[in-house]
Amino acid sequence: MAAPLAYLDHAATTPLRPEALDAMLPFLTEHFGNPSGSHAVSRAARAAVDEARVTVAEALGCDAGEVVFTGGGTEADNLALSGVVARRGGTVVCSAVEHHAVLHATAALGGRMVGVGPDGVIDLDALAAALDDTVSVVSVMLANNEVGVVQPLAEVARVMRRAAPDAVLHTDAVQAFPWLDVATLAGPAALVAVSAHKFGGPKGVGALAVRAGTEVEPLLHGGGQERDRRSGTHNVAGIVGMAAAMRATVTGMQATNARVGALRDRLADGLLAAVPGAVETGVRANRIAGCCHLRFPGIESEALLVLLDDAGLCASAGSACASGALEPSHVLAAMGVPRSEALASLRLSLGLTTTDDEVDLALKIIPEAVARLRACG
Numbered sequence: 458m459a460a461p462l463a464y465l466d467h468a469a470t471t472p473l474r475p476e477a478l479d480a481m482l483p484f485l486t487e488h489f490g491n492p493s494g495s496h497a498v499s500r501a502a503r504a505a506v507d508e509a510r511v512t513v514a515e516a517l518g519c520d521a522g523e524v525v526f527t528g529g530g531t532e533a534d535n536l537a538l539s540g541v542v543a544r545r546g547g548t549v550v551c552s553a554v555e556h557h558a559v560l561h562a563t564a565a566l567g568g569r570m571v572g573v574g575p576d577g578v579i580d581l582d583a584l585a586a587a588l589d590d591t592v593s594v595v596s597v598m599l600a601n602n603e604v605g606v607v608q609p610l611a612e613v614a615r616v617m618r619r620a621a622p623d624a625v626l627h628t629d630a631v632q633a634f635p636w637l638d639v640a641t642l643a644g645p646a647a648l649v650a651v652s653a654h655k656f657g658g659p660k661g662v663g664a665l666a667v668r669a670g671t672e673v674e675p676l677l678h679g680g681g682q683e684r685d686r687r688s689g690t691h692n693v694a695g696i697v698g699m700a701a702a703m704r705a706t707v708t709g710m711q712a713t714n715a716r717v718g719a720l721r722d723r724l725a726d727g728l729l730a731a732v733p734g735a736v737e738t739g740v741r742a743n744r745i746a747g748c749c750h751l752r753f754p755g756i757e758s759e760a761l762l763v764l765l766d767d768a769g770l771c772a773s774a775g776s777a778c779a780s781g782a783l784e785p786s787h788v789l790a791a792m793g794v795p796r797s798e799a800l801a802s803l804r805l806s807l808g809l810t811t812t813d814d815e816v817d818l819a820l821k822i823i824p825e826a827v828a829r830l831r832a833c834g
């Protein structure tokens with residue numbers, strides 16, 4: 458596979474940070490121990506997991522004992538929702554724009570969804586109306602994976618205190634972590650999920666912060682690791698890599714936001730100027746810095762993605778192919794975007810490694826590709 462000329466799909470996954478790789482390598486080679494054992498080889502692995510736990514706790518604004526390492530964001534979300542409902546009964550209420558990890562878990566638990574406004578922000582009146590004493594957990598993401606919209610968790614928590622004071626708040630901070638101060642913004646949440654591969658750590662490892670006073674029934678039963686909240690031998694290298702990526706992300710967050718935010722603005726403004734009829738989804742000011750979401754009426758995003766891929770540009774669309782028919786994204790549908798426009802959308806997600814040259818290339822290739830499709834259509 459030739460390297461792409463422009464990779465603008467960092468929300469799907471972002472390259473491993475060198476700091477993470479360096480931290481991981483010894484735990485894939487000489488420090489191979491199982492951290493649950495009692496001898497010297499095990500102790501070296503356990504010390505690394507303990508140290509990583511402290512780093513993750515600081516980044517999530519909780520105590521080390523409140524961190525549960527998981528096999529990624531999907532597992533962390535499922536542990537949060539299923540875990541609370543299994544312990545306390547009741548049901549789940551989530552926003553209509555959640556990632557499928559939350560949406561499908563909510564459906565499986567018999568829960569319900571609350572709509573959002575045209576700006577993608579949760580409708581707080583609808584939330585209040587959906588809450589009652591049957592609700593044990595409310596799930597609202599910190600930042601959306603398709604359109605990057607940031608949700609007002611403090612206001613969500615205020616509504617919950619009035620309408621369902623016994624319910625706990627879970628936030629999926631998987632897309633938020635590279636960009637936002639999760640320790641502060643997720644403060645109102647009792648449960649916080651993150652996934653390493655979205656911020657320069659490896660795939661298949663994540664964490665759920667479970668604040669004291671909130672109990673979760675484990676999804677996985679076995680050896681009782683993670684204080685009986687998640688059994689299974691620790692992914693030591695993955696956990697160490699996640700912690701290293703977190704440390705580096707937090708250290709560089711301000712500078713990365715400024716640099717990537719400026720690139721994103723140049724990209725979005727350039728495309729809006731170059732493509733007649735292009736529309737930006739949502740409100741840019743309330744969006745994580747790496748996210749650019751545009752619609753190009755008159756084209757189909759699937760066809761656009763093929764042309765872009767041929768030209769060496771990796772991007773994505775919010776739509777998914779279900780049983781042969783192209784389905785518009787549930788996020789855009791919840792925001793009231795007309796179906797035909799939702800099917801004409803493009804998500805360009807930038808990251809730490811995004812360069813000026815990649816943005817220049819996108820500004821050249823995308824208007825040409827849209828013009829070509831419109832000429833054919």
Ligand SMILES: Cc1ncc(COP(=O)(O)O)c(C=O)c1O
Nearest residue numbers: 529530531556558602631632652
């Ligand atoms: C908002 C959000 N939540 C959860 C997940 C799932 O995380 P993972 O890929 O680690 O299972 C993703 C991944 O795309 C996501 O964007």
